[in-house]
Amino acid sequence: MEFTDKLPIYIQIMNYLKKKIIAGELKGGDKLPSVRELSSELKVNPNTVQRSYQELERENLVYTQRGMGTFVVEDQKILANLRKEMAQEIINKFIKEMKELGFNSDEIIDIIKNYRTEGK
Amino acid sequence: MEKIVEIKGLTKRYINTIALNGIDLDIEKGRVVGILGPNGSGKTTLIKILAGLLRQSKGDVRIDSHNVGVYTKSIVSYLPDRNFLYNWMSIEDALKFYSDFYKDFDMKRAENLLEFMNLDNNLKVNQLSKGMHEKLNLSLVLSRKAKLYILDEPIAGVDPVARDKILDAIINNYNEDSSMIITTHLVRDMENLFDEVVFLKEGTIKLRGEAEKLREENGKSIDELYKEVFGE
Amino acid sequence: MGKYIKYEIKGSYRFVLGVLALVLILMTGIYLKGFDRLGIIGGLAGLAIVIGYIAEIYYIMDSFRKELYEDRGYLTFTLPLSGKQIIASKLVVSTLWILVIGFVTMGYFLILFRKDINIGQLEIGLLEEFLPQMIYYGIYMLVLGINTLILIYLSMALGRVTIRNKKLGGLWLLIFIVLSTFVQIGYNYVYQTFPHYLNLSSFNLINIDNGAGLTISSGSIYMNLATAIYTILIGIVSFFTTSYLVENKIDI
Numbered sequence: 001m002e003f004t005d006k007l008p009i010y011i012q013i014m015n016y017l018k019k020k021i022i023a024g025e026l027k028g029g030d031k032l033p034s035v036r037e038l039s040s041e042l043k044v045n046p047n048t049v050q051r052s053y054q055e056l057e058r059e060n061l062v063y064t065q066r067g068m069g070t071f072v073v074e075d076q077k078i079l080a081n082l083r084k085e086m087a088q089e090i091i092n093k094f095i096k097e098m099k100e101l102g103f104n105s106d107e108i109i110d111i112i113k114n115y116r117t118e119g120k
Numbered sequence: 121m122e123k124i125v126e127i128k129g130l131t132k133r134y135i136n137t138i139a140l141n142g143i144d145l146d147i148e149k150g151r152v153v154g155i156l157g158p159n160g161s162g163k164t165t166l167i168k169i170l171a172g173l174l175r176q177s178k179g180d181v182r183i184d185s186h187n188v189g190v191y192t193k194s195i196v197s198y199l200p201d202r203n204f205l206y207n208w209m210s211i212e213d214a215l216k217f218y219s220d221f222y223k224d225f226d227m228k229r230a231e232n233l234l235e236f237m238n239l240d241n242n243l244k245v246n247q248l249s250k251g252m253h254e255k256l257n258l259s260l261v262l263s264r265k266a267k268l269y270i271l272d273e274p275i276a277g278v279d280p281v282a283r284d285k286i287l288d289a290i291i292n293n294y295n296e297d298s299s300m301i302i303t304t305h306l307v308r309d310m311e312n313l314f315d316e317v318v319f320l321k322e323g324t325i326k327l328r329g330e331a332e333k334l335r336e337e338n339g340k341s342i343d344e345l346y347k348e349v350f351g352e
Numbered sequence: 353m354g355k356y357i358k359y360e361i362k363g364s365y366r367f368v369l370g371v372l373a374l375v376l377i378l379m380t381g382i383y384l385k386g387f388d389r390l391g392i393i394g395g396l397a398g399l400a401i402v403i404g405y406i407a408e409i410y411y412i413m414d415s416f417r418k419e420l421y422e423d424r425g426y427l428t429f430t431l432p433l434s435g436k437q438i439i440a441s442k443l444v445v446s447t448l449w450i451l452v453i454g455f456v457t458m459g460y461f462l463i464l465f466r467k468d469i470n471i472g473q474l475e476i477g478l479l480e481e482f483l484p485q486m487i488y489y490g491i492y493m494l495v496l497g498i499n500t501l502i503l504i505y506l507s508m509a510l511g512r513v514t515i516r517n518k519k520l521g522g523l524w525l526l527i528f529i530v531l532s533t534f535v536q537i538g539y540n541y542v543y544q545t546f547p548h549y550l551n552l553s554s555f556n557l558i559n560i561d562n563g564a565g566l567t568i569s570s571g572s573i574y575m576n577l578a579t580a581i582y583t584i585l586i587g588i589v590s591f592f593t594t595s596y597l598v599e600n601k602i603d604i
Contacts, residue, residue: 005341008332009312039291044312045152046294048332171430173604175514189599194432204426208363220355221431 001042009044013052021061021072022083028074032062121148124268124299125170130179132165132323139165141323143179149267150296152313154331155303156342157320158350163303164201166320167272170301171198184267194222197266201273203253205245211256212241218260230263237285251282258286262293269293269300275309283309311342319349353437360445367411368449375404376460383464393465401457408453412446416505417524420512425604435599439505439591446501450494485552485573492566492575499583502590503535504528509594512602535586539565539579546578 003012020026032038035053039046053070056062060078064070073079098108125147132140140162147153155163168174169181172188183192205214211234218225234241237255248256258274274290275283290313294300304310311317311331319327326349327334331342338345378400382393419425428438507528547559552573560567565579 003312003341005335005344006339008336010332036292036294039294040288042312043287043291045315045331046291047152047315048312051332168604173426173429175601175603190432190434193430196430198430200423200426202423202426204423206359206363206424206427208366213362217359220359221433 003044010048010051010055013038013042013044013049014056017052017056018061018082018086021079022086026072028072028076028079030072031068032070032072034069121150123147124149124184125301126180126182126185128180130166130169130181131177132162132169132174133177138323140169140176143323143325145318145325145328147299147301149299151315152294152300152302154307154310154314154317154342155301155320156305156307156317156346157303158305160322161320162323163320164272165323167198167270167301167303170268170270171196171200195224195267197222197261197264197269199257199261199269199271199274201276203245203248204257207246209245210241211239211243211245214245214256214260215241218263222264224265226263226265230259233259233263233289236289237282251278254278255282255285258289262289265298267298269298271300271302273304273306274302275304275306287313307346308341308343314342317342319346321350353433353441356431356433356437356441357444360441361448364411364415364445364449368408368453371404371407371411372453372456375400375457379457379460379464397461397465401461404457405453408449412449412501413504413508416442417508420508420602420604429598429602429604435595435597436592438598439502439595442505443498443501443591447494447498450497481553488552488575489566489573492580495583495587499587499590500532502587502594503531506590506594506597507531509597509602512604513597514601514603538586539582542582543576543579546576548577549574550577550580 001012001016003009007015017026017032026032032053033041035046035049039049042049053062053064057064057070060073061082062070062072095108103111123146125145127143127145130140130143130145131138143162143166155166157163165174169176170183170188172193181188184195186192205217209217215227215230218230219227234256237252237259239252239256239259243252245253245256254274254277258271261269261271271290275286278286287309290300290302302310302313314331316329317327317331317334318325327345334345335341340348379397382396382400419428431438504524508524510527511524543565547561549558549560549567550556551558552575554572557577558574560569560574565576565583567574567576
């Protein structure tokens with residue numbers, strides 16, 4: 001995983017995990033890798049991973065069981081919301097950038113329609 | 121939080137130069153601190169004073185509430201920026217040596233690390249390449265259950281493959297009872313390891329703070345900050 | 353400290369035994385050449401032994417110099433050992449080698465050339481009479497040798513000391529010459545001021561004027577008491593000073 005300069009690392013790790021959850025790689029009830037494992041894999045300070053896990057727990061996306069690890073929540077509603085939220089964030093960003101380029105709403109909708117019919 | 125290192129007003133003077141000029145620095149237990157700066161900034165001087173190889177001109181240096189001396193040497197695991205093992209040694213000899221002098225040495229851990237680094241016990245120290253030296257020295261240093269690890273430029277002059285192994289070993293060594301001080305000028309490769317960073321320029325601390333906070337506040341990576349602070 | 357002695361031996365035995373073996377081979381060569389005069393044999397064999405000794409002493413001195421000036425010092429001076437432990441270990445091992453080399457070469461010489469050294473009845477008698485004195489003399493020489501070594505260590509250590517932010521530096525040899533000159537001046541003063549001598553065979557005390565630290569007179573060896581004490585004191589002071597410097601004052 002490549003880290004960018006623009007966001008704190010712990011947030012980037014959170015996003016990385018959120019994407020995995022949304023994509024289904026991490027399902028409800030699955031155990032996240034241990035702090036040590038993940039820090040080793042991503043080559044970051046374990047405290048940073050720890051913080052990511054804590055923040056995710058604060059957002060009610062994961063929960064920690066002492067001695068057992070950190071797990072993805074099973075509540076499907078929460079997970080569905082997460083999916084919606086992340087999608088919304090990406091869309092907002094997309095529209096903002098397109099508008100900055102000078103496209104208006106109709107043009108944007110056309111582009112998306114074409115994108116769909118070209119079967120991608 | 122318990123402090124493992126307390127430095128107050130540390131100054132190191134030579135006839136014509138001041139290597140360190142009134143350094144104040146405290147380090148808490150369980151933290152990984154990066155001391156960043158170009159060559160000549162005083163990083164190595166600071167490290168050598170902590171290790172007991174140099175005497176300060178002025179100031180207090182306390183490690184685990186003791187002055188630097190025989191006791192601190194028993195709880196500090198130091199990785200210098202050079203090949204310091206005796207020439208006649210084999211890797212096996214070096215293992216026994218560390219085991220003999222340091223009660224906190226974990227032989228099993230050392231053997232595992234050496235295997236991870238692909239180093240054969242029978243090799244002689246004077247047969248090793250620079251990269252192998254670094255890997256060996258680091259394996260020995262990290263195999264001690266020390267209270268303070270001091271690593272002076274652990275990945276400088278080392279090929280990328282060895283570099284990855286070294287970084288892996290450092291990360292896996294992390295535990296909340298020990299602290300680590302790592303000096304480097306290769307900030308890009310190491311910045312994700314640090315809880316805190318200290319920018320040392322010409323013997324004084326120019327900037328200090330938690331790595332993540334500095335990134336957030338400045339909207340930059342530590343590497344970019346470094347270039348700003350030290351750039352021409 | 354015993355552990356450090358172990359590693360000092362491990363690090364030096366190869367060289368020491370190597371040179372020793374060379375000297376023994378040289379002596380064997382001299383023997384096989386079959387010189388017929390004891391004088392030539394003694395001369396050549398003596399030369400081989402002396403050269404061997406010089407090589408060993410140089411090696412021993414150099415090993416301490418390496419600690420102060422080369423990378424290995426980074427290991428030695430970060431070990432949890434006091435200055436006294438480090439210096440004492442080095443002295444013990446140096447003394448060990450000096451004794452080993454001495455006894456092995458001398459012993460081999462006597463064995464090899466026993467036919468040439470005609471030890472008749474008279475000589476055995478003489479030997480019995482002189483042996484105790486020779487032993488005391490040998491010990492005295494050994495102590496003097498160790499003292500010199502400590503003084504060399506002290507000189508080397510002083511070269512690495514930083515006092516008031518100035519490195520004392522300079523060739524350790526220069527420092528050694530200065531130090532040993534002062535030691536010698538003190539030595540001379542002592543035996544001139546306290547001319548009390550101990551006969552090393554009868555242990556009588558007499559006064560001698562214009563003696564030296566050690567005098568031989570009418571077949572007996574006389575040792576000046578005051579200089580003996582002085583020498584030991586110098587040795588002890590040098591040892592503690594060097595240990596203190598190495599633990600507290602040197603910059604590597």
